[in-house]
Amino acid sequence: MADLVANSGTDATVDKTPRTERGRRTLRAILDAAAIEFGTRGFHDTSIVAITQRAGVALGSFYTYFDSKEALFQALVRDMSTQVGVVGATAIADAKDILDGERAVLAAFTAFAREHRELYRIIDEAEFVDPASYRAHYESAATRIGARLGDGVQRGELRADVGEIEAWAIMGMNVFLGLRYGVMTDDADLKAVADAANALLRRGLTR
Amino acid sequence: MADLVANSGTDATVDKTPRTERGRRTLRAILDAAAIEFGTRGFHDTSIVAITQRAGVALGSFYTYFDSKEALFQALVRDMSTQVGVVGATAIADAKDILDGERAVLAAFTAFAREHRELYRIIDEAEFVDPASYRAHYESAATRIGARLGDGVQRGELRADVGEIEAWAIMGMNVFLGLRYGVMTDDADLKAVADAANALLRRGLTR
Amino acid sequence: MADLVANSGTDATVDKTPRTERGRRTLRAILDAAAIEFGTRGFHDTSIVAITQRAGVALGSFYTYFDSKEALFQALVRDMSTQVGVVGATAIADAKDILDGERAVLAAFTAFAREHRELYRIIDEAEFVDPASYRAHYESAATRIGARLGDGVQRGELRADVGEIEAWAIMGMNVFLGLRYGVMTDDADLKAVADAANALLRRGLTR
Amino acid sequence: MADLVANSGTDATVDKTPRTERGRRTLRAILDAAAIEFGTRGFHDTSIVAITQRAGVALGSFYTYFDSKEALFQALVRDMSTQVGVVGATAIADAKDILDGERAVLAAFTAFAREHRELYRIIDEAEFVDPASYRAHYESAATRIGARLGDGVQRGELRADVGEIEAWAIMGMNVFLGLRYGVMTDDADLKAVADAANALLRRGLTR
DNA sequence: AATGAATGAGTGTTCATTCAT
DNA sequence: TATGAATGAACACTCATTCAT
Numbered sequence: 007m008a009d010l011v012a013n014s015g016t017d018a019t020v021d022k023t024p025r026t027e028r029g030r031r032t033l034r035a036i037l038d039a040a041a042i043e044f045g046t047r048g049f050h051d052t053s054i055v056a057i058t059q060r061a062g063v064a065l066g067s068f069y070t071y072f073d074s075k076e077a078l079f080q081a082l083v084r085d086m087s088t089q090v091g092v093v094g095a096t097a098i099a100d101a102k103d104i105l106d107g108e109r110a111v112l113a114a115f116t117a118f119a120r121e122h123r124e125l126y127r128i129i130d131e132a133e134f135v136d137p138a139s140y141r142a143h144y145e146s147a148a149t150r151i152g153a154r155l156g157d158g159v160q161r162g163e164l165r166a167d168v169g170e171i172e173a174w175a176i177m178g179m180n181v182f183l184g185l186r187y188g189v190m191t192d193d194a195d196l197k198a199v200a201d202a203a204n205a206l207l208r209r210g211l212t213r
Numbered sequence: 214m215a216d217l218v219a220n221s222g223t224d225a226t227v228d229k230t231p232r233t234e235r236g237r238r239t240l241r242a243i244l245d246a247a248a249i250e251f252g253t254r255g256f257h258d259t260s261i262v263a264i265t266q267r268a269g270v271a272l273g274s275f276y277t278y279f280d281s282k283e284a285l286f287q288a289l290v291r292d293m294s295t296q297v298g299v300v301g302a303t304a305i306a307d308a309k310d311i312l313d314g315e316r317a318v319l320a321a322f323t324a325f326a327r328e329h330r331e332l333y334r335i336i337d338e339a340e341f342v343d344p345a346s347y348r349a350h351y352e353s354a355a356t357r358i359g360a361r362l363g364d365g366v367q368r369g370e371l372r373a374d375v376g377e378i379e380a381w382a383i384m385g386m387n388v389f390l391g392l393r394y395g396v397m398t399d400d401a402d403l404k405a406v407a408d409a410a411n412a413l414l415r416r417g418l419t420r
Numbered sequence: 421m422a423d424l425v426a427n428s429g430t431d432a433t434v435d436k437t438p439r440t441e442r443g444r445r446t447l448r449a450i451l452d453a454a455a456i457e458f459g460t461r462g463f464h465d466t467s468i469v470a471i472t473q474r475a476g477v478a479l480g481s482f483y484t485y486f487d488s489k490e491a492l493f494q495a496l497v498r499d500m501s502t503q504v505g506v507v508g509a510t511a512i513a514d515a516k517d518i519l520d521g522e523r524a525v526l527a528a529f530t531a532f533a534r535e536h537r538e539l540y541r542i543i544d545e546a547e548f549v550d551p552a553s554y555r556a557h558y559e560s561a562a563t564r565i566g567a568r569l570g571d572g573v574q575r576g577e578l579r580a581d582v583g584e585i586e587a588w589a590i591m592g593m594n595v596f597l598g599l600r601y602g603v604m605t606d607d608a609d610l611k612a613v614a615d616a617a618n619a620l621l622r623r624g625l626t627r
Numbered sequence: 628m629a630d631l632v633a634n635s636g637t638d639a640t641v642d643k644t645p646r647t648e649r650g651r652r653t654l655r656a657i658l659d660a661a662a663i664e665f666g667t668r669g670f671h672d673t674s675i676v677a678i679t680q681r682a683g684v685a686l687g688s689f690y691t692y693f694d695s696k697e698a699l700f701q702a703l704v705r706d707m708s709t710q711v712g713v714v715g716a717t718a719i720a721d722a723k724d725i726l727d728g729e730r731a732v733l734a735a736f737t738a739f740a741r742e743h744r745e746l747y748r749i750i751d752e753a754e755f756v757d758p759a760s761y762r763a764h765y766e767s768a769a770t771r772i773g774a775r776l777g778d779g780v781q782r783g784e785l786r787a788d789v790g791e792i793e794a795w796a797i798m799g800m801n802v803f804l805g806l807r808y809g810v811m812t813d814d815a816d817l818k819a820v821a822d823a824a825n826a827l828l829r830r831g832l833t834r
Numbered sequence: 835a836a837t838g839a840a841t842g843a844g845t846g847t848t849c850a851t852t853c854a855t
Numbered sequence: 856t857a858t859g860a861a862t863g864a865a866c867a868c869t870c871a872t873t874c875a876t
Contacts, residue, residue, distance in 0.1 A: 029856070048341040050257045053849060064858040066853085075850065126340075133337055134255040141397075148393070171390065171409040178389025179382040186355070186381045190348075202378040210417030233876090236839060260866060271841040273870080282867070443835070462755040464671045467870060478837040480874085489871065540754075547751055548669040555811075562807075585823040588807045589800040596799025597792065600769070604762075616792040624831030647855085650860060674845060685862040687849080696846070 022071050033071045035061040040078055045124020049079055049135050080139055083132045086125055087143040091150065093118045104158035105208050108151075112180050113200035119188030120196070126189055148173045155211075164211045172211065179203055229278050240278045242268040244292075247285055252331020256286055256342050287346055290339045293332055294350040298357065300325045311365035312415050315358075319387050320407040326395030327403070333396055355380045362418075371418045379418065386410055436485050447485045449475040454492055459538020463493055463549050494553055497546045500539055501557040505564065507532045518572035519622050522565075526594050527614035533602030534610070540603055562587045569625075578625045586625065593617055643692050654692045656682040658706075661699055666745020670700055670756050701760055704753045707746055708764040712771065714739045725779035726829050729772075733801050734821035740809030741817070747810055769794045776832075785832045793832065800824055 024030045039061035043052040054075060058065045072078040097114035101107030119125055132140040152173035158164035183203060187194035231237045246268035250259040261282060265272050279285040304321035308314030326332055339347035359380035365371035390410060394401035438444045453474035457466040468489060472479045486492040511528035515521030533539055546554040566587035572578035597617060601608035645651045660682035664673040675696060679686045693699040718735030722728030740746055753761035773794035779785035804824060808815035 024856095026856080032856085050341070054851085055849080064856095065860095066851095066858055067856075069851070070856065130337060130340055133334070134257070144389075144392075167409075167412075171394075171406055172413060174389050174393045175386040175410055175413060178385035178387070180385070181389065182351075182381050182385025183378065185351075187378075199378055202374075203382055205374075206379060206382060206417035207413075208417075209420065210413035210415075213416060231839085233839070235875090239839080261868080262866080272843095273841055273868090274839075276868070276870095277839065438835090440835080446835080464755070468872085469870080478835095479839095480837055480872095481835075483872070484835065544751060544754055547748070548671070558803075558806075581823075581826075583823075585804065585808075585820055586827060588803045589824055589827060592799035592801070592803030593796040594799070596765075596795050596802065599765075600795045601792075613792055616788075616790075617796055619788075620793060620796060620831035621827075622831075623834065624827035624829075627830065645860085647860070649854090653860080675847085676845080686864095687847095687862055688860075690847070690849095691860065 022073070024071065029070075032061075032063050032067060035063060036068060036071060036078070037082070040082060041124055041128070044079065044082060044131070045127050048127060049075075049131050076135060079128075079132070080136045082128055083136055083139045083143070086122075086128055087139070087146070090115070090118070090125070090143075090147065094150065098154075104154060104161070104163045105204060105211070107154065108176065108207060109200050109204040112183065112203055113196055115180055116184045116188040116194075116196045116199060119184040120192070123189055126185060144177065148177050151176050158211075165213060168211055176207065179206075229280070231278070236277075239268075239270050239274055242270060243275060243278060243285070244289070248289060248331055248335070251286065251289065251338070252334050255334060256282075256338050283342060286335075286339070287343045289335055290343055290346045290350070293329075293335055294346070294353070296329075297322070297325070297332070297350075297354065301357065305361075311361060311368070311370045312411060312418070314361065315383065315414060316407050316411040319390065319410055320403055322387055323391045323395040323401075323403045323406060326391040327399070330396055333392060351384065355384050358383050365418075372420060375418050383414065386413075436487070438485065443484075446475075446477050446481060449477060450482060450485060450492070451496070455496060455538055455542070458493065458496060458545070459541050462541065463489075463545050490549060493542075493546070494550045496542055497550055497553045497557070500536075500542055501553070501560070504529070504532070504539070504557075504561065508564065512568075518568060518575070518577045519618060519625070521568060522590065522621060523614050523618040526597065526617055527610055529594055530598045530602040530608075530610045530613060533598040534606070537603055540599060558591065562591050565590050572625075579627060582625055590621065593620075643694070645692070650691075653682075653684050653688055656684060657689060657692060657699070658703070662703060662745050662749070665700065665703065665752070666748050669748060670696075670752050697756060700749075700753070701757045703749055704757055704760045704764070707743075707749055708760070708767070710743075711736070711739070711746070711764075711768065715771065719775075725775060725782070725784045726825060726832070728775065729797065729828060730821050730825040733804065733824055734817055736801055737805045737809040737815075737817045737820060740805040741813070744810055747806060765798065769798050772797050779832075786834060789832050797828065800827075 024033050036057060039057045040052075043057050043060060047056075054068050055065055057078075058068050068078075072081070093114050094111045097110040098107040101110050129140070129143060132143070148170070152170055155164060155168050155173055155176075159166055159168055180203075183199055187196060187199045231240050243264060246264045247259075250264050250267060254263075261275050262272055264285075265275050275285075279288070300321050301318045304317040305314040308317050336347070336350055339350070355377070359377055362371060362375050362380055362383075366373055366375055387410075390406055394403060394406045438447050450471060453471045454466075457471050457474060461470075468482050469479055471492075472482050482492075486495070507528050508525045511524040512521040515524050543554070543557060546557070562584070566584055569578060569582050569587055569590075573580055573582055594617075597613055601610060601613045645654050657678060660678045661673075664678050664681060668677075675689050676686055678699075679689050689699075693702070714735050715732045718731040719728040722731050750761070750764055753764070769791070773791055776785060776789050776794055776797075780787055780789055801824075804820055808817060808820045
């Protein structure tokens with residue numbers, strides 16, 4: 007969420023980046039409060055007053071930092087999307103091979119989902135509130151997976167015909183395993199889940 | 214959608230089932246209009262007037278058949294959920310073996326998604342509007358897949374350790390392949406998609 | 421309520437008097453149901469459906485007998501008003517003198533109020549729903565009392581200066597004692613109440 | 628009405644008391660407009676828009692100060708109830724004896740009713756809109772009268788058996804005399820009314 | 835006479851956004 | 856920057872009344 011505090015990226019007319027330390031604290035408070043509210047009540051059942059009250063700031067202050075409710079939501083979605091990418095990249099860092107890397111990504115993702123239950127609600131709701139971000143999220147995730155698979159093919163670790171379809175299939179697996187074992191349950195053995203899924207992929211993508 | 218016209222099942226105080234032929238036509242018009250509106254604008258941006266206007270009936274008639282906007286949405290979600298199940302069951306009917314059946318299911322599902330683009334929007338939004346139906350939808354779908362996998366194991370067609378995790382993984386694959394190649398694109402070769410995914414599963418779930 | 425079944429009195433264009441026995445039964449069912457609903461929920465919180473449902477007749481049948489919700493209410497108010505007059509006249513029948521008569525009226529009225537708790541609610545609400553009937557009710561009640569007082573003066577039983585003011589004062593006493601001891605409480609000794617009030621009047625209106 | 632502007636007393640979740648001078652003006656405007664609208668059209672025929680339009684404020688501003696239409700009505704009822712008590716207490720201040728005090732109360736009350744024709748409509752309608760306030764109003768008024776009678780008994784100014792029944796009887800007299808000579812007529816000699824009623828009480832409650 | 839589906843005007847309430855202080 | 860009162864468009868829902876059967 008750090009980069010959000012620095013600059014949301016897409017401010018059109020006016021720069022809403024805080025200039026003072028106090029402003030930075032206010033912005034962060036709003037963002038944190040929003041993540042909780044949107045994650046539990048959903049976009050439409052969350053009001054700006056609820057966010058500002060939880061953040062402990064005045065209602066009007068909201069518009070010092072965001073142009074609209076949608077703008078805040080978009081900022082949150084993009085931030086979460088980025089975080090998911092970072093989590094994957096970090097997990098994959100010291101993987102021995104492609105398939106080991108995918109296991110690490112899944113394990114890290116399910117764990118992340120468990121820690122951030124608001125993740126699914128916020129990204130899923132983007133389909134309705136901010137479709138562009140929603141598509142961008144999944145397309146970039148699929149692209150990242152696809153790139154890794156491409157590397158694997160090149161290195162001869164995977165079948166030669168593995169491509170985009172498999173990338174989307176893997177993403178779907180990950181998302182639903184994260185939902186089932188990260189979000190819907192508290193006590194699942196996430197390592198076992200990652201192992202089982204990896205067994206499927208290891209056989210499925212090789213030879 | 215046929216069973217909706219008959220009886221939604223959960224009428225609490227008053228029976229809202231139409232008794233006359235005219236009533237049945239009105240109900241069907243509302244349901245069809247609602248599927249379109251909810252599917253394109255989403256639940257919150259769809260108004261009851263918009264639905265009744267599209268259906269060509271009076272605003273008040275809506276409440277002759279549904280207790281609330283949420284009730285209508287719920288009816289729609291449950292109906293779509295049922296339809297998805299039916300589509301899968303039909304597709305699987307004359308499959309030679311388990312894996313062939315899964316291929317047929319995926320092919321049928323992606324084709325269905327392409328024909329009913331409102332499907333994803335409506336079921337996804339249920340996560341926010343009617344969480345119980347949302348969970349029920351995915352849990353029952355996973356259960357059905359799991360049951361089929363169990364059969365496969367029993368018949369020796371699949372690895373012995375295949376179970377719930379693989380069921381959710383397959384469901385995730387299917388959902389995202391349906392999204393990518395059924396909904397997001399118009400011209401994808403759905404047979405090729407089903408074949409590729411099946412190649413992954415066939416290797417992944419056997420031995 | 422008997423005369424209501426015969427003829428409501430003020431039907432303008434169409435005669436809504438039932439011609440068949442079945443019609444008379446329906447009308448009576450509606451009237452009885454309405455008295456209960458209006459008496460417990462009040463005019464605005466009572467719906468025509470509620471009345472017809474309680475009466476066990478179809479919604480549309482209501483308009484076979486009444487022009488509007490207001491018309492039904494008016495019929496009820498006028499009927500209750502008449503009943504109150506009858507109760508008083510009956511009670512006074514074998515009174516020895518004026519003051520004894522007033523005691524009998526109060527005793528009968530409080531007892532009637534206890535038996536017909538809907539009385540106050542319906543007549544009071546007429547102030548808002550049908551002001552003309554409301555005024556008529558109280559004005560005619562005051563006139564009746566005034567006439568009796570006039571007789572008393574003539575016969576030398578009461579002070580010569582007793583008149584309209586005293587009539588309204590007595591009516592107010594009766595109404596509030598009926599409210600307090602007839603409606604608000606179940607176990608009051610209504611005879612004691614009538615005696616106490618009469619002691620006040622007997623001293624107050626003589627010499 | 629002064630205390631309403633300060634604090635209505637029963638703010639549950641959020642404090643709706645205005646903090647700025649402008650806010651106080653807005654609240655007062657709404658209260659004044661509501662008294663007129665409720666008093667002339669009654670609760671159900673008065674809309675929030677009508678109130679805010681008359682008050683010259685935006686529709687939404689209503690909800691800055693009141694939780695609902697009922698809440699506003701309740702505030703008004705309680706305020707009027709308080710005012711009636713104050714009027715009585717003021718009138719009684721320099722009375723020579725109990726009975727003289729009661730005459731002063733009645734005279735003041737009928738005059739007040741004439742000045743505030745909305746009084747009856749608002750308090751009477753509370754029977755349907757806010758029954759608790761309605762009962763509280765009459766019970767506390769009766770209690771005040773009862774207390775004064777108790778004093779009179781103690782001082783030997785009244786018969787020893789005068790009590791609650793007489794208190795309710797007097798209240799009824801006052802209410803109906805206020806209705807008849809304060810509200811229904813414009814030109815009644817209120818002093819003469821108070822004198823006549825007092826003659827009745829003076830004789831009726833002594834010896 | 836009876837039925838109940840259809841109608842649509844009417845209204846309380848919410849809430850994102852603006853703006854004066 | 857911060858504050859919170861003010862604004863008004865938008866919308867779900869109710870229900871008296873009509874009318875075809």
